[in-house]
Structure formats: C-alpha cells, structure tokens
Amino acid sequence: MGSDGMTEAVSQHFGQAPTFTVVDMETNEVVVLPNKSSHMGGIGLPPDMLSGQGIDVMIVGGLGPKAVQAFCQYGIEVFVGATGTVKDAIDDWKEGYLNRANLENACQEHRH
Numbered sequence: 001m002g003s004d005g006m007t008e009a010v011s012q013h014f015g016q017a018p019t020f021t022v023v024d025m026e027t028n029e030v031v032v033l034p035n036k037s038s039h040m041g042g043i044g045l046p047p048d049m050l051s052g053q054g055i056d057v058m059i060v061g062g063l064g065p066k067a068v069q070a071f072c073q074y075g076i077e078v079f080v081g082a083t084g085t086v087k088d089a090i091d092d093w094k095e096g097y098l099n100r101a102n103l104e105n106a107c108q109e110h111r112h
Contacts, residue, residue, distance in 0.1 A: 005030045006087040012061035015046055021086045022053055047071050059089045059098065068101045 003019055011017035015037065022031045033053070037046045047070035050058070058071055058078045071078045078101035082089035092098050 003032045005032055006085065006090075008032075008086050010059075010061050010082045010084060010086060010089050012083075014060045014063035014067060020046070020050060022050075022055065023086070023090065045070065047074060047076070051076065057093070059093050060101075063101065065103045068103060071101075 005021055006023070008019070008021055015035075017035055019035055020033045022033060023029070033050075035046065035049075037044055037049055045067070047067055051071075051074040055076055058076055059082045060078060060080055061082050062080055063078070068078055079093055079098040080101045081098045082092060084092075089098075
C-alpha cells in the first residue's frame with residue numbers, strides 16, 4: 001500500500017490507505033496521490049480531497065458510512081469488496097463483482 005500504481009495492494013481500510021491510485025479509464029493514465037487527510041495527520045477527509053480530482057467512481061475494500069455519505073454528496077459512486085491489486089479491483093468492478101456501497105454494507109466498526 002504505497003506508490004506501485006496498478007500493482008499496488010488495495011487497502012482494506014480506505015481512510016488509512018497511505019496513497020490513492022487514480023486511473024483515467026479513457027487514457028489509462030495512472031496517478032498516485034498521497035493520503036494527506038486528517039486520518040494521516042493532514043487536513044480534511046479523503047472524500048473532500050479526492051472530490052476535486054475528477055473522480056466518478058471509487059473502488060475500495062471497505063469504508064465507513066460517513067465516507068459513503070460524503071462520496072454520495074459529491075456524486076461519486078463507491079463500490080466495496082475490492083481485494084488484490086488495483087488492477088484486480090478494476091477488473092472485478094468491470095465484471096460486476098463488486099457491490100455498490102450503501103449504509104448497510106459500510107464498515108460498521110469504522111463509523112467515522
């Protein structure tokens with residue numbers, strides 16, 4: 001969970017991921033952004049930080065209900081259940097294997 005882009009392992013706790021891998025599905029451009037949110041000693045929350053990056057879809061292992069609501073407010077669809085590498089997660093999303101995030105499948109032990 002660092003800066004390996006498409007071969008990076010998907011973090012199972014979204015807010016604690018050290019980086020976020022952003023993939024442009026039209027151009028295949030990959031950008032790795034450091035997590036500078038308040039979860040990692042910085043300012044703001046990950047949804048706030050990522051909303052300005054032109055992101056339409058988030059693919060995650062798991063995240064809390066407040067993050068689900070925040071992404072929804074920004075019009076960003078979130079899919080949960082991702083495992084393996086970023087490439088694996090994108091492939092699973094394309095195949096329809098991941099679930100759209102909602103308050104019922106959000107990580108209940110991470111209620112922040």
